[in-house]
């Protein structure tokens with residue numbers, strides 16, 4: 263094996279049997295592998311035994327790197343960055359073989375030098391560092407509070423929020439409702455594979471998120487891989503984003519509507535209508551939220567007595583019914599009883615795509631007549647968050663149905679525009 267005389271951060275040229283590869287040396291999670299960041303932002307791992315020669319093209323200049331990290335680059339537009347944890351802010355752990363959080367901001371930014379070539383990070387907040395499965399509505403509120411301060415700063419064009427994927431859809435929905443009168447882009451992004459791994463999706467997602475954050479789109483959006491290649495991302499409306507794969511890079515799909523835009527590292531193509539930014543507008547926080555809501559997936563044979571439990575503990579319940587919003591007819595008496603006593607019950611579909619419609623089958627008509635609110639093509643998770651938000655407003659107590667059916671952030675539409683199947687998957 264040849265001797266490798268380079269250090270972390272150096273820009274090197276490696277000679278392999280069939281090709282030469284240039285890139286920056288990253289810290290590798292495994293001692294027999296050299297991890298290189300290619301110019302495209304893509305990471306690649308190369309077995310040391312396959313390297314026939316190595317030349318340092320540019321030595322890592324710590325001082326210059328610090329400048330890149332910390333100094334304001336006046337020629338670039340400024341954004342705010344909120345880091346909340348998740349794989350995008352993690353690195354491989356040799357001890358467990360899994361990933362562990364990056365706790366140092368400099369280290370985080372060091373992994374993403376491409377970001378600092380697109381935008382200037384004017385403000386940075388780390389309200390907490392958790393994997394998203396551990397988040398609660400209190401975390402959503404903290405993120406919204408950080409976001410509001412940044413969005414009302416005249417020097418900031420937009421913000422990026424990095425977040426774990428597992429509950430990203432819920433947070434995106436919460437921010438869509440909490441940030442009223444939105445004035446600038448709020449862009450959530452993620453990684454399915456940590457940045458120090460070959461084939462990480464983090465770098466492209468973050469660069470495209472930066473591009474979106476300096477656009478004129480005043481919406482809460484999620485930006486992430488559009489497909490399994492590392493070429494472009496989709497910007498998906500926050501109330502429509504659903505994680506539909508546990509590991510693929512293009513884990514998120516836009517449900518029941520087209521994505522807002524296709525986003526590359528250096529350009530955006532808007533493909534749907536969107537709300538324009540206005541720097542004279544001030545965003546307002548509306549953080550009224552009740553945690554007394556639950557989400558229930560209906561299954562064949564489920565006993566209606568479960569409703570007695572929910573009625574004791576909760577003020578609102580979203581049911582994920584079958585197909586068009588069907589549940590077993592035997593539930594009707596209990597539904598009637600608990601709705602009469604004040605429990606709000608909404609219906610969504612566990613099919614994810616499509617809409618609920620109570621006018622096709624007579625049983626569903628009866629369920630609707632019992633007072634269940636059919637939520638059209640709203641995602642179940644978005645409906646759950648929205649119900650907590652609506653019930654958090656004391657003043658809306660008598661108008662819950664009307665508010666659940668009002669369109670606040672693109673969460674419900676009158677007519678579904680079905681995409682060609684090939685575009686959805």
Ligand code: ASP
Nearest residue numbers: 348349393394426427428
């Ligand atoms: N479980 C992790 C989280 O949601 C997965 C990820 O970061 O993507 O935080």
